[in-house]
Amino acid sequence: MSMQPEVTASAGDAHATTAERVAIEHVSHWYETNAENIQALSDIDLRVEPGEFVCIVGASGCGKTTLLQMLAGFLTPTEGRLTMGSEPITQPDPVRGVVFQQPNLYPWLNVRDNVNFGPRMRNESKGSYGPRVEQMLELVGLADFAERAPYELSGGMQQRAAIARALVNEPDVLLMDEPFGALDALTRERLQEELLAIWRQTRKTVFFITHSVEEAVYLGTRVLVMSPRPGRVVLDRDVRVPALRDASPQEVRASKEFAELREEIALTIYRGSDV
Numbered sequence: 460m461s462m463q464p465e466v467t468a469s470a471g472d473a474h475a476t477t478a479e480r481v482a483i484e485h486v487s488h489w490y491e492t493n494a495e496n497i498q499a500l501s502d503i504d505l506r507v508e509p510g511e512f513v514c515i516v517g518a519s520g521c522g523k524t525t526l527l528q529m530l531a532g533f534l535t536p537t538e539g540r541l542t543m544g545s546e547p548i549t550q551p552d553p554v555r556g557v558v559f560q561q562p563n564l565y566p567w568l569n570v571r572d573n574v575n576f577g578p579r580m581r582n583e584s585k586g587s588y589g590p591r592v593e594q595m596l597e598l599v600g601l602a603d604f605a606e607r608a609p610y611e612l613s614g615g616m617q618q619r620a621a622i623a624r625a626l627v628n629e630p631d632v633l634l635m636d637e638p639f640g641a642l643d644a645l646t647r648e649r650l651q652e653e654l655l656a657i658w659r660q661t662r663k664t665v666f667f668i669t670h671s672v673e674e675a676v677y678l679g680t681r682v683l684v685m686s687p688r689p690g691r692v693v694l695d696r697d698v699r700v701p702a703l704r705d706a707s708p709q710e711v712r713a714s715k716e717f718a719e720l721r722e723e724i725a726l727t728i729y730r731g732s733d734v
């Protein structure tokens with residue numbers, strides 16, 4: 460399997476052609492607390508094109524979640540602005556789906572009703588969302604578990620349901636905050652493959668926070684390294700390696716190119732600045 464396939468718009472995927480560039484323009488952020496003002500982000504300025512898979516790494520507390528919350532529209536920056544196409548990001552919108560470390564499924568709803576929750580809340584007709592929900596359950600491998608309650612699923616299956624719940628709203632952008640952080644290593648690797656397969660199929664723009672450099676290099680087309688707080692982007696690295704395009708996951712992880720990228724990114728995090 461290719462590590463970083465080229466992203467091209469397919470004729471059958473409307474989102475590949477209608478999705479818009481995300482711009483983060485000179486964004487800084489301070490949290491005001493009773494004791495002090497904490498600067499979480501400092502002058503983040505970047506553009507992300509439709510279909511990019513952007514992994515964000517950096518030391519704990521460097522502002523990764525703060526940035527993702529702004530992309531989601533949960534938080535307004537103190538300085539600067541974020542836009543999608545020509546529209547400023549000022550509030551949550553189904554066009555940007557969010558997946559957290561904890562799946563946060565509604566325990567009183569079965570898997571199918573968790574997945575169709577968004578469309579139902581927007582009063583979309585069942586005839587309209589029904590087929591899409593089944594398609595998403597199929598896509599994440601949960602078609603046979605649609606009637607189950609969340610507590611009957613493993614952690615990995617719950618996270619798949621959370622991904623389906625985000626995808627069913629047909630977002631252009633998927634915002635993922637350490638989605639596999641709480642999973643065991645085997646489940647994590649399996650879900651990485653599934654996420655890559657979904658990404659190749661749907662061509663979403665993905666922002667993916669992780670503490671794992673290996674995961675970032677494996678999944679991303681681009682890796683951003685943030686400095687310790689206040690977070691700045693100290694490395695913006697294209698991690699597409701043409702030589703690895705047709706390699707298997709094992710070959711990718713064992714390759715010299717992969718090791719070099721991992722080393723460079725880990726060193727940058729360690730030093731807190733560009734190498």
Ligand SMILES: Nc1ncnc2c1ncn2[C@@H]1O[C@H](COP(=O)(O)OP(=O)(O)OP(=O)(O)O)[C@@H](O)[C@H]1O
Nearest residue numbers: 490492497499518519520521522523524525526688
């Ligand atoms: N609501 C808040 N009020 C005050 N300070 C906050 C708030 N949320 C975050 N912070 C502070 O802002 C900084 C950045 O936090 P953030 O959660 O964005 O970092 P992070 O890189 O996602 O951390 P981690 O990797 O540990 O999840 C931290 O120092 C944190 O303590």
